[in-house]
Amino acid sequence: MKRRKLSKEFKIKAVELSNVQGNTKEIAMELSISSDLIYRWRRELELHPDLAFSDNGVKQLTEDQKELEQLRKQLKDVTMERDILKKAVSIFSKSDRKY
Template structure:
């Protein structure tokens, strides 16, 4: 089994391919010209149709709405605060044992 490197495509490239795909009759022919799988074109078209402006954020990052981004940040901050609290509780327990 060959060790193939996964190719990545820029957002601009994907948008250009989507635009070309709507202007062409044969998507397989377009895919062959570009050296990509026709399934990619259909997947990119679907993603763009469903989330136009949020589609293709890059680097495998799931696209999120601003509210989802804020929620994720708040959840991370809450987890950090809880971890700090637990560390402080343990430290207090250790110091009160040694002094009591």
């Protein structure tokens, strides 16, 4: 089955209809789509209204999310380096005691 490409406007109208009329399953049947799609679109609009339904299908990260991802990577690297240094200090301090 070929996947349909639905416009951003269609998705927004479907969410608006389900919010106003309240019967999501009935609206989904009328529009020939799954009710799960409407629920997912509603969630996407609530979480990221300005980024919802991007044309390329990939969610764009906000600047804060990009920065957070970068900081998490840096923290992981620094933590790993610290653990390596702790082990090295431990090894060298043990070797000094033996002499």
